[in-house]
Amino acid sequence: MYRSIFQAAAFLLIVLLAGPASAGDTIKLGALFDLSGPASFIGTPTKLVAEMVVDKINKEGGVNGKKIELVIGDTEGNPAKAASIAKKFIYKDKVAAIVGPTRTGSGMNIKKIVEKAGMPTFMTVGGDPVIMGGKFGSYAYVFKSPQRSxxxxxxxxxxxxxxxxxxxxxxxxxxxxxxxxxxxxxxxxxxxxxxxxxxxxxxxxxxxxxxxxxxxxxxxxxxxxxxxxxxxxxxxxxxxxxxxxxxxxxxxHGLPDPKYIELAGKASEGDRMPATKLMVVDQLPDSDPQKPVIKNFVHLYRDVYHYDKQFPINTHSGYAWDAITIVANAMKKAGTDPKALRRAIENTTGYVGVSGTYNITPEDHNGLDVDSMVILQVKNQKFILAD
CATH class of the missing domain: 3.40.50.2300 (Response regulator)
Known part of the structure; x- marks a missing residue:
């Protein structure tokens, strides 16, 4: 009898330790982006890509048989709102990890929150301070998918x-x-x-x-x-x-986007900028390991989900794809325990993504180098590889 009681108590403890983040058949993943406000033209398609990659992962069996459930939040371009959403994700929704936000200011505003809570967070912001230490605070649990500035x-x-x-x-x-x-x-x-x-x-x-x-x-x-x-x-x-x-x-590297050409018009002719290879995938040599990955992404984005009709592909398009895929791959190895998941993300090597080949280390929570970028030029109102 006592043995049965002990076994039941042990099982209950395991369930409680597992927490709501991975309860039942789903794993909750918080996703916060600028769905309104001045950067919504980046945040909204980023959300769509997040949904697209989660759909792909779930169709392929999820994470060790469990489906990922996205919990979406709109920061409205407001760092204070981003902080509020992050707290909700952590303490109410009990997510296993967070992806986003869209802008560096919001990222810095939630950095202390996720660090204190020990919440693995893969940001989609451009600025470096979110993964810089010293005066910028610790970044043990914070990673980011766009190239460092x-x-x-x-x-x-x-x-x-x-x-x-x-x-x-x-x-x-x-x-x-x-x-x-x-x-x-x-x-x-x-x-x-x-x-x-x-x-x-x-x-x-x-x-x-x-x-x-x-x-x-x-x-x-x-x-x-x-x-x-x-x-x-x-x-x-x-x-x-x-x-x-x-x-x-x-x-x-934040401006390679058809919207830039649309807004600047003929004034954009000749302008150059660093960008991900996503923008010129057809100009890449077949030997580039990213080319088939990017081609598949473009096929899904344009031909299957038809997102391109409203949001043409830009240099930001692959950031949520890479962030969520890396997190999901880490979950497959380490589960959803925050510390184990953080370590697994930090040990990501050789992941060939849409935005580059990631080799994350304890010192570099981005993992991309200069070979992940190309220089684009606007010619005849289109982006091409710069000469």
Missing amino acids: SIAVKRLYMYLRDKGLTKVALLTAADGFGKDGARWLKKLAPEYGLTIVAQESFGPKDTDMTAQLTKIKNAAPQAIICWTIGPAGAIVAKNKVQLGIDLPLFQC
């Missing part, structure tokens, strides 16, 4: 060096993403023989940058580097042409 800067600077350019001007947004870019642009410039002759900034919601561009023109750079996401980048392109500034414009 530092990697994008290195890839861009490699191109500038190859073209023999030595003097550049910076024009960066005064938000978390823009400041992160400015940090790396200034820090890495000497390594690539570059001198920054002017540096200007603008509010991410500003609608005219002619004053900043006029100052930049007077500094006589050989090229202009703009670091922002959203409509502001297109405004810079148009203002440059309106001022008659005959200098090459380089945008950041």
Whole structure:
């Protein structure tokens, strides 16, 4: 009798320790993106991709027989709202992991929350501070799928060096993403023989940058580097042409998107920027291990789910796919115990994804290098590999 009671108690303890995150036949995965607000053009298709990859995983047997259940949250572009959703995911919904958010500011606002709770979180933000320590706080449980800003800067600077350019001007947004870019642009410039002759900034919601561009023109750079996401980048392109500034414009890795060409129009012609290989998959050599992975992604996105009709593929499109796939692969190995899951994610090596081949380490919670990026150029209102 006592043995039966003991066995029943032991079983109950196991169930309780397992927690709601993996209760029954599902594993809850929190997903928070900007579904409204200024970055909804990124957040909404990211949500659709999250649903697409979860559908694929579930159709293929899920995670050790359990289906993934997405719990969706809209940050509305508000870092405070993002924090509130993260707490809800952790303490009410009892998710096993979190994917998102969309922007660096929101990512930094939930970083302390998920670190304190020990919640594995795979972000889809561009900025590096979410996976930087020191003054930026610990990042034991935080990972991110987009390339680091530092990697994008290195890839861009490699191109500038190859073209023999030595003097550049910076024009960066005064938000978390823009400041992160400015940090790396200034820090890495000497390594690539570059001198920054002017540096200007603008509010991410500003609608005219002619004053900043006029100052930049007077500094006589050989090229202009703009670091922002959203409509502001297109405004810079148009203002440059309106001022008659005959200098090459380089945008950041957050702007390779048909929307950029649509907003900037003819002013975008010739503009260049670092990007994921997703944008030019048909121009990749067949020897590239990413090519079949990207082709499959594009087939599902365009031909099966038809998302491309409303949201044409852009450089952001694969981030949720890679984040969720890596998390699911780690769950298959380690289950949903937070500490074990964190370790499994951190030991991800050789994962060939849409955005690159990931080799995550304790020091690098992104795992992508410069070989995951290419330089694009706008030609005849389309993106092609830059010459």
